[in-house]
Amino acid sequence: MSTEKTVLKEFGEVEDNNLRLEREKAEQIVEALNDDLADTFVLYHQLRKHHWNVEGAEFRDLHIFLGEAAENAEEAADVIAERLQAIGGTPVSSMPNLSERAGVPHEDGDVYPIRSSLKNDLEIYGDVIESLREHIELATELGDHATAEILREILVQTEEDAHHIDHYLEGDTLVFETSAE
Numbered sequence: 001m002s003t004e005k006t007v008l009k010e011f012g013e014v015e016d017n018n019l020r021l022e023r024e025k026a027e028q029i030v031e032a033l034n035d036d037l038a039d040t041f042v043l044y045h046q047l048r049k050h051h052w053n054v055e056g057a058e059f060r061d062l063h064i065f066l067g068e069a070a071e072n073a074e075e076a077a078d079v080i081a082e083r084l085q086a087i088g089g090t091p092v093s094s095m096p097n098l099s100e101r102a103g104v105p106h107e108d109g110d111v112y113p114i115r116s117s118l119k120n121d122l123e124i125y126g127d128v129i130e131s132l133r134e135h136i137e138l139a140t141e142l143g144d145h146a147t148a149e150i151l152r153e154i155l156v157q158t159e160e161d162a163h164h165i166d167h168y169l170e171g172d173t174l175v176f177e178t179s180a181e
Contacts, residue, residue, distance in 0.1 A: 009090055011097070017088040025142040030089030032135040033147070037080045038092050038101035039128050044073035046107050046124060050117045062114060062168065069121075069161045076154045083150055103127065118165050125162035132158065 009015065014027045021029075051066035081091035092101050099106065104124045112120075132155045139148040 011090045015088040019087060021087050021144055026087045028142060029087060029139055029144055029147055030084055032138055033080050033084045034092045034101060035103060036131055036135060037077055038098045039104045039131060040073050040077045041098050042102045042104050042106055043124050043128055044070055044077060046121060047073060053111045054114050056114060065164060072157050072161055079150060083147055118168055122162060122165045129158055
């Protein structure tokens with residue numbers, strides 16, 4: 001924990017920016033982006049958890065995919081955080097603030113069958129996708145076309161990863177356990 005007492009900028013404060021985005025508009029976008037950032041961190045941590053714990057007949061392919069999907073989420077979080085800073089905001093970053101702000105549920109620490117884990121991942125992906133779409137519309141309506149474009153690029157990758165998970169959940173994959181007679 002930091003012992004520094006000098007605060008340069010309080011979390012939640014939105015400063016004027018050099019991108020000439022009006023502060024009132026920037027404040028709305030900062031709120032939306034911090035929600036996206038918190039959700040993306042939850043998704044990232046869940047994907048990493050499943051990457052670390054996957055077992056079974058399709059271990060290697062799923063391990064690689066989940067690692068790549070987590071990297072995509074991490075990259076998205078970085079891009080969102082940098083945009084937040086560029087428009088005068090402060091990215092949500094402390095674990096308590098991330099947990100409080102996230103609109104998607106955290107999976108507990110237990111390990112579940114990979115099919116259940118992927119279903120949970122797909123549910124969070126759906127929530128993240130809906131939020132990104134809403135925030136693209138918000139940024140566009142407020143005239144922040146750069147943020148809208150950044151979110152569109154993140155949306156494309158997020159939808160692609162969700163689509164891959166959907167394929168893993170098809171009936172002829174993720175070998176089902178059979179009872180020995």
